[in-house]
Every structure is written in structure tokens, then in C-alpha cells.
Amino acid sequence: MLQIPAWKRVLILGLIALGLLFAAPNLFYNRVEQHNDAITKMERTGVETPEDLAAKSGWPDWLPSGLVNLGLDLRGGAHLLGEVHVADVYKARMDSLWPELRDALVAQRGTIGAVRRVTAPEGQLIVEIANADQIAKAVEIARGLATPVASISGAGSTDLDIKGAGNRLTVQLSDAEKAATDDRTVQQSLEIIRRRIDEVGTREPTIMRQGADRILIQVPGIGSAEELKKLIGTTAKLTFNPVVTRGTDANARVSAGQVVLPSMDEPGVYYTLEESPVVTGEDLTDARPSFDQNGQPSVDFRFGPAGAKRFGAYTSSNIGQPFAIVLDNQVISAPVIRQAITTGSGQISGSMDVESSTRLSVLLRAGALPAEMTFLEERTIGPELGQDSIEAGRLSAIIATVAVVAYMIASYGLFGVFAAVAVITNVILILSIMSMMGATLTLPGIAGIVLTVGTAVDANVIIYERIREELRRGKRVAKAIDDGFNEAMSAIIDANVTTFIAAMVMFFLGSGPVKGFAVTLTIGLVTSVFTAIFLTRLLIVLWLDLRKPKELVL
Template sequence: MKNYPLWKATLVILVISLAIIFSLPSLLYKENSNNWFFDNKINLGLDLQGGSYLLLEVQTEVLMQEELNNISDSIQLIARGLQTNIINIISEEDEIQLRFSNNDKLEEIREKFKNNYRNVNVTINNNTMKIVINEIFKKNIKESAIKQSLEIVRKRIDESGTKEPLIQRSGKKRILLQLPGIKDPERIKELLGTTAKLTFHMVDDEDTISLKANRAPFGKIIVADFYNPEIKYLVEKKSRVGGENLVDAKASFDPQEGHAVSFRFDTTGAQKFGKATSENVGKRFAVILDGVVITAPVINTAITGGSGIITGNFTSQEAADLSVLLRAGALPAPLSIIEERSVGPGLGADSIASGKIAAIIGMICVCIFMILIYGVFGLLANLSLLANLFIIVSLLGTIGATLTLPGIAGIVLTIGIAVDANVLVFERIKEEANKTTSALEAVKNGFDKALSTILDANITTLIAALLLFVFGSGPIKGFSITLSLGVLASMFTAIMFTNFLIYLWFNFSNKKEINL
């Protein structure tokens, strides 16, 4: 093309062609497609396609009680090693009192205990030791539990196959979930409501007296059976190996027991598991999940390969869900659902229809205005505006963005501001046309002189959009993404595509002067 660089023309044609091609999946929106091309489409958010909204709360009170129990166990082990008897233990909200038979070795017990627990206050009064958890200790435990719960919830939701969920922290100890397309969240609630703390303990079948009396001796606990709570097991309190050593778990099928879950340990877990089974051949090994025994098989031979299988009258879905939970890891504390809402697809359909109408009306008004004011140049600006929309849609689809109502607002806003750059260019061309006799020279000077103003205006908008993305959350981020992509697309179409169209029009029309 005369007076226009070949590389610019090639770049413009290539970008616009790719934009049209990659916007087709989102515009056609073919559901449940196995084609990689149609999978690159815009995902609709909760407010557009419906779904479920859940607000979870981490039960940190349970966590503090567990920590007090751990402190009590630690003191008992130290006292036992120093041959000092504990007469009484009283546990309250954030403190624990232990009364000893004498105070001969209380200072030594305190020193050994403080080596492991630094952020606690320990006082001694005669033969009584009082341990108080301070605010720093509690804050660290709670903060760690919230962060860990957030990551585990994210893993569980991702493993369940939910597309484009929104998972974020809300307040001090709450987690917000938005699950687009999930009309029945019962399975998700079951996945999130299970702590999934898996441990392996040796069963004590010899001490039947303690089991019948329902009183566990030191170092042992009594645990009920999952399927029949009346059946009790006396097991070692300290687990031989835990779920933290699992590296994989998946649903499988055992010819004799039916649906099961096969698991595999890491190197450390495999060594612990191998040692436990080697030393206890002929004894029972209890698999405890969330405080109940799901199976307690007899160890027939040492298992040194680091893998095994859990059976327990599972259905196919239960085995699949348990494998998801074990892969994601155990929650540090239980989660409770404090708010649940369902959004129907009807509201989303109305929103999409309203968004389309707003976009169409906005485009028509802008197009009419541009043609009335700038004539042929206005028509070329309208073509640039259409290309701008194709670029935005193709970019959103390529990155797999989730479109929400604020996102639609960002696109509609982009339509209004997309012609700003064209208006600046056309006004500059009009000024240059009065100074020079050459139309093409006026066009070139107009674009060159308007460039700095266009960049300044759009960069300030991009900075604002970036701040919204960094400090905003959820829908605000969606708005900032569509606004940013719209600004970048409008800069390209105004500086490159409109310029290309004007030179193309001059080459085909053989016009010698500009009418603006």
C-alpha cells in the first residue's frame, strides 16, 4: 500500500484476523465442547450463569482446645521422664493448671517445656503449675490455621472439577466461595465439612479391662467404629504415621472388599509405615479418619513398599470423594457454613440480555455521532470500534477470564471511551489540514502530534485499573481486567488500525483533500 509501511499493514491485518478468529468461541459459546479451540471462551461468573454462594467460618476454638491438649500431653511426658506424678489437670479457655504430688522438679519441668513452647506464660505456685496461652501465641495459631484452610479448600474445590470458582478470605476467620454453575452444592458441602485428618494407630487387643471400663490408660485412647459406634477400639494415642506423609490417593476397586481408596506415602511415611508393620505382624492396625475407625485390618505381613489400600464398604462416589480429601490434605480446624445462597440462571440471563442491549445502544449512538461529526472518517472510526470489541472478547476468552456484571459494565464503558483517541486524532488532522496542502501529510502529522496525548490519557486510566486490581477483590477485579484490556485494545485500534484504514481509503478513493 502506497505511503504505508508493509510491516505495519501486516501486523494490523494479523492482529485483527486473530482477534476475530479467537473471539468466535466466546460469541458462539458452545457448551461442553471437547474441542480445544471452543474451550478458549469467556467463562460466566456466578451472577451471570447462576450457581452457589457459601460463606465458611474456621472453628478456631476447637484448634485452641487441641493446642491445650498438646500442652498437657507434653507436660505429662516430661513429668513421667522425671518420675513426677501429676495429681490433677484442669483445662480452661486459654489456660491449663496441673497439680503435682510435690514441687521438687517443677523448675526443671518448666525449663524443658519452655524449650518447645516459647510464647506461653508458665508460673509455679507451691506444687501447682499454671500455663497461660498469650495473645501472640493464639494469633499465630489462628492466622496459620486460616491460611492453611484457605489453601486446602482451594485444593478440594479444584480437585472436584468446579470451573472458575472464586475462593478468598473474608474477615478474620471466614472464607468466601462462589461456585458458578453449581446448582446443587451438597457434594461440595460434604467435601468442605470433612476435616479429613487421617492417622494410622496400633490397636491394643490385650487390655480388655480398660476397654470394658471405657477408661483409657496413659498413652492410649478409645475410638468408636465409623459404621457401628457401639464397637470401640483401644488404640495408641500417638499415631505411627499420618496423612501429612501421603503423596497420592485415588479411588480403586478391591475384588473382595469392593470400592476402596489406594494410597501412597512419601519416603518418610513409607519408612514409618514399613517399620510399624514389620514390628507388629499379627496385630491390628487402625485407620482413623476424623476421630473414628473406618477399618482395622490385621497385619499379615510387613508392608515396606510405602503404599496400601483402605477398604470400608465405600460406594464409588464415597471412595472418589475420600481420595479427593486425602490428596488435598487435612483441615487444621473444622469449617462451618454460616451463609448459603443459590443464584438462579434466570437472573444471569436477564443481566446478559440487558448488557447486550446496553452495548448495542451505546455502539449505535457512538456510531451515529461519529458519522454526523466526521463523515467518512467517523465511519472508519466505527470500524475501528468494532475491531476493538473483537480484540477485547478474544483476549478475555484466551486468558479464560470470568465475566461478571461489573465486567460487562467495563466493556460498555470501553465502548464510550474507545473513540476518544479517534476524536483527538481527527481534531489534530483538521488543524494540520489548514496548515498544509497535502492530505496524507496532514494525516501523518495529526497522528504523530496526537500520540503523546493519547498515551498520557490511556496510561492514567491503566494506572487506575491496576490499583483497582491490586486493592480490589472479586467483581472489582473483573471490572479492572475488562477496563484494562479495553484501554489497550482502543490504543491499538486508534493508533494502528484507524491509521491503516485512513491510508487504505486514500489509496482506493484517490482523494486529494480532507473534509472534516
């Protein structure tokens, strides 16, 4: 029957009212955005400034505050494509393996003789032993340090490729371990970049892997690509290394396992350090901007239990000796150990301002990038260009809506007006659902909305044409309308299911702009079916109840 129960009428109108309510914040975009940003900032810092409180009061807390996030092409921002130098990790792995391998070989010094590390190609560890006839024993000891590869493709393989020839033992990562390490390095870089960007409160960044060793980074609302590079392009690798000597020669000769690094605050001063650190930034659990005893900006840090234990043991056994705090291959400071540091906390100070101390604390909290990253592509999209895109998208949506509404009214009269109401409601529901989801609207997404406006009336056209056929057969108005809706249902569902499948394929297999188009198209399909079948039917039923027409010209 054409009649709609009261509870179903209330449900339909209630869903539309909710859609209007959740879409409303987008009419006051800047005010609501400032409200949300103030709340986020106060939650993150725990500080309530007058400016933040004023921004927070700009929108009532009891109203929905979800917004459709604007993508890079609408808001403006920065675009970077970076390449991760995965081979850097091979060298770091060999450097970290050397102390353990040295201790294992030294324990058998009576058999294999003296042990020393010699210069080797990047990613290799070469060790010389005194007794060449015991090289097989040295290989056996080294293999005892190997572990299974932690990946499905490397099942049954070990992580080290070990060879012995003459009096030299050569160790490097196996091919299976290199493949697993490459994948872990890129995934770790992705996560660290995401944490660094999230720390500064940017909105809806796009951070995704491309190919084997590349990462795409798009951050709406940030000033420039250079600003983004400063945030994520620094390795921020913090280490605490034993000091061998201090001098002014940048090319001083060093032994294997040692490195010469410049001082950050003392031009012309260079430190020779043990390359293997006592502790690293990975042992940090927290880093906060602060001020030192002289009132200068600094960074307070704290180690986790394992790092605090190693640092405490080292400082206890090296009182009176200097140690270096190294950040990105520069010695920040090299204080002398006056007493054992067992609290697991410390302070980094030097030539920095408040902004740089804040940025350094963000980088240290997020962790060090496991390998260097080179930026192959960078673009800055200005907010003016984004605003132009918004205006163009808004204009196209308005023109499309007006054209569709005019056509429907011209073709179907009053029923065309009902279809027009459904089309406009459909757009509002799309925006409300995207606001609730926190979805990002891009320029292709606007194209998806415009396309939805054009196709949203397809269901109405099918229904109205079926009603016309039923009227030609001489059926009464109510019966013709009821049969028209029922007969058109299968065709409507079939048409939308096939489009839905295509949208899902675009979403899961596409990337970037294609996904933005697929999101709005998918949401539009669901809302257009709802408005065409339920809202249009409700409007027609209300009209029938009010006018009770004996004839219908459609």
C-alpha cells in the same frame, strides 16, 4: 509523514487477524468448552472414553481453544463464606506436644516423681508431678521443648507459654505463636480448599481470604451450595490410633489423653482410643478409589517414608493388638495387627459407594483442613439467572455499540465509519486477549466492555477535531490529517494514562466485582489506543491512496 511502511501495515493487519483467530472460539463456546474439558479429564485420569474422544473431536486441535471464562454471576454456581475455627489448632498442638513432654519428664522421674496429664481447658496442657518442690525443674524441662516463633512479628519470642504452680505444670501457646498459628491455619485452609476444588475440575474458582479468619469461595458451574459444602466442608481428618477398649457406652469414663469415638459401620459400638495418633493423613502421599477383595468400593492409600517408618515400627511392636482407622471422629474399622505392615500402604473399606470412595480419595489427597469451618453465608446462583445476565449484557453491549456507531457516522461521515470499524475491532481484541489470558468475565466485566465501547471513540473524536482545525487553516488534506494525528497524540496518551492509573488502583485494592470491572477496562484501554491510533490511521491512509481526494469535508 502520513505514509505507513509496508511492514507496519502487515504488522497492524497481522495483529488484528490474530485477535480474530483467538476470539473465534467464543462463537462456538459449548463445543470448545467440551473439547477442553475432555482433554483435561483424559490427562487427569489417563483414560480415553468414547464420549471424551467425541467431545475432543468437536473442535480442531490445531485451532486456538482458549475461552473467556464466565464468572459466577454469568454461569451460575455456588457462593460460600466460611469462618475458620483457628482455636481448634491450639488443642491439636497441645495433644501432639504431650507425648514428647511426657517422655522428657519421665526421663527425670527420679527427681520430679510420677507424671500424669489432667483435664484442662481447651488449648492448655496441664501436667501433675509427684514432687511439688521440683516444679521449677519441670518448667525448665518443658522450656527445653519450646522453639522460636516463625514469624517477623514474633521475633524473639518462643512458641510456648509455660507456668508452674504447686505440683502443676501449665503449658499453652504464647500470644505471638497464636497469632502466627492463626495466619498459617487460614493460609493452609485456603490452599487445601483450592486443591480440593481443582481436583474435581471446576472452572476458574474464586478462593480468597477475607478478614482475619474468613474465606470466600465462589465456584462457577457447580450444582449448588450444598454440593460445594460436601466437597470442602468435610475436615477429612484421617488418623491411626491405638485401641484401649471396645464397648457400647458412649459416655464411658476415660483417662486424660484418651477419647471415646463411635464406630461408623457398627451402630451402638464405641471405641476408647489413645488421643495421640500413630500416624495421620498428613503422612499420606496418595489415595485412590479402588475395590476390596469382596468387590466393594474402597480407598487404597500409601504413606510417605516417614509415615511408613512410624507405622511399620508400631505394627511390629503391637502384633495381636487392634488399632483404629479414624476418619472425622468416626472409627471406620479397627483391625487386629496380624503382622508388621512395613510396605507403607493399606486400604480403607466399609459402607461406601463408588461416589463416596471417589470423594474420600479426593479429600485425603488434598489433605485435611487444619481446623473446622463454619459457613456463615451460602448462595446458589442458578444457570437460568446466569443466562439472563448474559443476555442482558449482550443486549446492552449491542445497543451501546449501535448508538456509538450511529453517532460517529452522523458526525463524521466516512471517517465515522472508520471509527466504527475500530470500535468493533476493539471489542474483538478485548475478547481475544481475555481468551489468551484465561481471564474471567463477570457482569461488572461486561459493564467494563460497554464503557470501553463508549470511550473507545474518544481518541478518534480528538483526532478528527484536530483534523478539522487543520483544514480550517487551509492545509492540504494529507497534511491536515498527518498534523491532526500528531497533535492529538499527547492528549490521547494523557487521557488514557490517567484512566489506566485509576483501573490499576481498582484492580489491586478492589475485590470481586471491582476487579472484574478493572480487568476489562484495562484491556480495553490498551486495545482502544491501538485501534484508534494505528487501525484508524491505516484505514484513512488506504482510502487516501485509493481516492486521492483534493478536498475533505469533515
